[in-house]
Amino acid sequence: MNVIELRQYRLHPGRRDELVEIFDREFVESQEEAGIAVLGQFHDLDDPDKFVWLRGFADMAARGKALPAFYDGPVWAEHGLAASATMVDASDARLLRPLRGLPDPPPRPPAGAAPPRTRVTAFLWSFGERLAEAEPVMRDEVVPRFGPEALAFATLTAENNFPRLPLRTGDGHVIVITTGPGAVPAGLPAGIPEPERLRLAPTGRSLLGAVHEAEG
Secondary structure: EEEEEEEEEEOOOOOOOHHHHHHHOOHHHHHHHOOOOEEEEEOOOOOOOEEEEEEEEEHHHHHHHHHHHHHOHHHHHHHHHHHOOOOEEEEEEEEEEEEOOOOOOOOOOOOOOOOOOEEEEEEEEEHHHHHHHHHHHHHHHHHHOOOOEEEEEEEEEOOOOOOOOOOOOEEEEEEEEEEOOOOOOOOOOOOOOOOOEEEEEOOOOHHHHHHHHOOO
């Protein structure tokens, strides 16, 4: 997967469990059948009305085919209105590219699986126009401090080939996602600011949560 979306949805108060239930039951296999890799679905532990998730594509051409196949398909036609009714805003979406190889996913937990004990932390650095300057330092000096299992991404600059879903632009992000310690390693290189931090709890069918559970 060379194209990743990190999506954060603002929900109507008290309706996150409703969206999670629809999503895990209806939108996992149906997206994967369309060519979309559903990587992780999460509760934001610091915001009860936010849902966070990641999905991936082989490349932008694959994204341009897979998204219409899903959103114009029968499952979204049947359940999309119910899912959208839980949302206040679904426009906070970032287009990313991996900074290191992604591990092979574990088997997906079945529908109805209990949420894992795992806690996931996403660290978001926003460099704006300085991304090209900061990226080598992040890749070589910062990302390795989170350990070999951490996922690392940077902003992908590409034309949005599915404009029905807007994307954020101009952030110049580097993002690290880890199931390890939820703290930033001490002694960041000069010029690297403290990141924004998302503390996340996987849903029962999240692959990222399943990785940690399978390992113990």
